[in-house]
């Protein structure tokens with residue numbers, strides 16, 4: 001059995017074909033060009049799907065369906081995109097649009113839709129670090145903090161669309177302002193953006209810190225990696241920044257463990273490249289915060305990188 005997945009991003013559209021294990025057999029990328037009409041974007045997607053179907057000489061009956069990961073609030077049951085941050089779409093009935101489009105080109109294939117972060121969680125479960133597990137949570141530590149929840153092999157995003165916004169749990173009452181407009185969200189402390197914000201401030205307050213040297217005395221060069229590198233070189237300012245960062249992340253992770261007790265919790269995104277330097281101290285802090293100090297949940301690093309979303313989207317039709 002073959003599966004087709006679509007990873008619709010703010011920059012690129014990736015359409016790929018996978019086997020039942022989630023191995024990508026072939027994929028194509030085209031620019032999303034968000035300035036064009038929503039319909040044109042989806043016309044492009046169908047075209048890319050058709051190219052793959054022809055290339056693999058697939059009979060559409062041998063395809064379980066086409067799954068699509070979309071950034072934003074997606075009602076998978078109704079096939080409606082309520083809104084998207086990266087692509088200007090609002091209350092767009094993607095389900096009926098795609099079905100009509102398929103009819104026109106004689107493609108009789110069911111479509112499945114989900115939020116892109118939820119797809120990444122499913123991808124890791126099927127083909128990545130979550131393989132062999134049934135209950136998983138993923139936290140993506142990048143520009144923002146994304147998240148996805150898998151319960152009993154299925155995406156859980158709430159009764160209403162748009163749940164599993166794990167980055168927008170409040171971890172500090174009246175804390176730092178978040179991109180969502182609230183204060184004190186996990187994202188405002190555990191995203192790479194938050195770490196860079198704090199590092200710039202600390203670098204100004206501590207001119208002799210390695211943070212300044214490693215960013216070549218230009219704060220625009222500051223990255224999360226520089227902060228971790230400065231800590232590795234025993235810079236006391238960077239050490240404090242990393243400790244605080246992991247402390248806040250641990251609060252968010254402990255909340256998730258207390259609520260869901262998943263088998264495994266994965267970290268992905270830029271900061272997860274720190275691997276053990278992140279997971280080891282994180283686990284130590286999480287243990288002190290979880291109920292009964294009993295941490296059974298495995299905390300690990302996601303392995304699929306950017307492919308997770310595409311693989312998970314393909315697996316929506318499993």
Ligand SMILES: [Zn+2]
Pocket residue numbers: 167168178179180181182185186187
């Ligand atoms: Zn928020």
